Amino acid sequence: MTELAEIYLGNLAENATLSERIEKARQSEGFLEVDITEVDSRKGRIYARSNSGIDVGIVKSRDWLLREGDVLETAQGKLVLIHLRSQKVLVITFSEKISNFPIKLIHLGHVLGNHHWPIIVQDNKIYVELITDAEVVESTIRDFHIPGLQLEYELRSPHEHLSFSQHSEHHHHS
Template sequence: MTILAETYLGNQATNSALQQQVAQARQAEALLEVYLQTDDRAKGRIHAHSTTGVELGIIKSREQFLSTGDVFITKLGQLLLIHLHTQTVMVLGFNGDVMGHAIDLIYLGHVLGNHHWPILVQGDRIYLEMVADPAVMEATVKNINIPGLCIDYEVRSPDAPLQFSPHTHH
């Protein structure tokens, strides 16, 4: 049986009364907690399982972005506390001058696009969403053999994730 939660009560980090309610529910072992991926933040309907294995359906407005500490009340009157996982992304950077490697970089973009791996370019960095095995992604990038290319990883806070655009064909 899926338990529905569609009434948003607020965020316990900014509401001391709600924080007390959560603490009381936790003490009474009546608190449901769920860990969601950062890309679930904007979904209107989320299917998940609580930390205790309870099947949950969370229904909310698509305009509302979830944050760690958000609290819902279920149809059965239980409090549901939201936690968001951190986001790990691959970061591509360069040592030295990239000006002589324009064709290599275009080819890199082509390869990443063919794999449907979402990217985000910010400043002098290319961020890749981790949508495949990290070893496979690293091997694919290294196989292009761009001199000075550096591969690193960054862990992003659930409150400051990178927003990758979905890749579609028209």
């Protein structure tokens, strides 16, 4: 049977009484922990399997993101603690002056946008969220043959997650 969680209670980092409720729930089988991806954290409907093997369906509004430490309550009164998995991102850097080939760069940006691959530009690096197969993204970028373009992967912990969503606001509004 799938547990359905629709009631948002808050975040452990911001609510001390939730920690006490979690501790009590841990001792009484009324507690579930789920690991989800950054991509899933945005969805309105999330299907996950708890660490104890119980299926959990999470239903929420799409206008806010689930965060590490968020707590929801199921229809049966069980508490669900959310953990975000580490996030693998593709990082594009350039070893040469990129002003030498603006047309190729504009074309690259156009193609990334056409594929709807979320990007963030930060500190002269382009971070690409891997919402599709990494090899596909990598070969698409390499096809541009931009001199000095370098690709590497970074693993970001849940506390260093890049928020690629157009909804950077992740607080729940009731």
